[in-house]
Amino acid sequence: EPMISTREEEMRRKTLEHPCYNCKGHKFARIHLPVAPACNVQCKYCVRKFDCPNESRPGVTSVILTPEEGLSRYLAVKEKMPNLTVVGIAGPGEALENWESVKSLFELIRAHDPHVTFCLSTNGLKLPLYAEELAKLSVSHVTVTLNAVDPHISGQMYQYIRFMGKEYTGDAAGAIMVANQLAGIRLLVASGVLVKVNIVTVRGINDGHVAEVVKTVKDLGCFITNIMQMIPVEGSIFEQVEPISNKQLTEIRKQCEEIMPQMYHCQHCRADAVGTLTDDKSIELKGFLNEEPK
Ligand code: SF4
Numbered sequence: 001e002p003m004i005s006t007r008e009e010e011m012r013r014k015t016l017e018h019p020c021y022n023c024k025g026h027k028f029a030r031i032h033l034p035v036a037p038a039c040n041v042q043c044k045y046c047v048r049k050f051d052c053p054n055e056s057r058p059g060v061t062s063v064i065l066t067p068e069e070g071l072s073r074y075l076a077v078k079e080k081m082p083n084l085t086v087v088g089i090a091g092p093g094e095a096l097e098n099w100e101s102v103k104s105l106f107e108l109i110r111a112h113d114p115h116v117t118f119c120l121s122t123n124g125l126k127l128p129l130y131a132e133e134l135a136k137l138s139v140s141h142v143t144v145t146l147n148a149v150d151p152h153i154s155g156q157m158y159q160y161i162r163f164m165g166k167e168y169t170g171d172a173a174g175a176i177m178v179a180n181q182l183a184g185i186r187l188l189v190a191s192g193v194l195v196k197v198n199i200v201t202v203r204g205i206n207d208g209h210v211a212e213v214v215k216t217v218k219d220l221g222c223f224i225t226n227i228m229q230m231i232p233v234e235g236s237i238f239e240q241v242e243p244i245s246n247k248q249l250t251e252i253r254k255q256c257e258e259i260m261p262q263m264y265h266c267q268h269c270r271a272d273a274v275g276t277l278t279d280d281k282s283i284e285l286k287g288f289l290n291e292e293p294k
């Protein structure tokens with residue numbers, strides 16, 4: 001009989017109770033704590049006054065919390081919502097560009113709750129720097145947005161990226177993004193973190209390249225991919241780009257399902273989402289949380 005380690009058992013429980021990693025987990029709730037305002041790239045489908053659309057619904061603005069406010073919100077919601085199993089950081093900017101806040105929030109919550117699942121979504125640029133630290137902080141589930149594995153295609157997704165004090169555009173930006181995203185995913189998988197990959201599909205740019213991305217991340221040991229339509233946001237560079245049709249999205253997902261598991265139940269959550277995937281309570285909880293917008 002092979003011994004199942006406690007860590008493996010814990011990962012299995014956490015994944016069963018994670019509504020985004022497992023469609024049978026829909027009765028479990030997650031809370032997003034918006035502690036990460038800054039971003040280190042400019043995706044062409046993003047307007048920075050709104051939440052990061054790599055994980056969130058476009059056109060929504062979340063109020064930023066300090067780590068201490070994040071902890072209070074978590075504790076208040078946990079009291080009302082016993083099915084709350086996951087704490088996620090999904091913006092409103094890039095989690096790893098706000099590392100100190102993210103780290104102290106996770107430490108504060110962990111001191112109160114040894115069991116809750118920590119989840120984070122990232123554009124992957126700084127992932128090689130933080131992958132092992134994330135695992136040490138007991139972040140068990142990470143979502144990486146990886147829209148291309150070809151640097152030339154990737155470069156067309158960003159107006160610019162900022163890395164180690166320099167700005168890059170075009171193929172150079174794409175080369176750095178892809179190298180760091182893939183290295184970061186490797187390090188996460190090697191540290192035992194479950195990785196979900198979000199792919200934002202943009203007509204005429206990466207819509208013929210999605211299967212290639214899925215094959216690559218399957219080989220890297222990722223758990224599931226979430227293929228999304230780019231939804232054009234007013235004021236973004238891709239504002240005029242028509243989204244791929246639902247039919248094309250279904251076709252791409254079907255094709256990719258032959259390669260690895262696909263997520264079909266993504267709800268494009270807000271960066272301050274609270275509740276189960278189908279019953280978001282963030283709006284009605286606003287009063288209860290008694291917050292003044294800053
Ligand atoms: Fe916007 Fe997210 Fe891209 Fe940053 S990573 S520019 S917040 S979509």
Ligand code: SF4
Binds near residue numbers: 055088119269
């Ligand atoms: Fe994690 Fe994304 Fe689910 Fe939020 S929506 S809990 S960041 S997988």
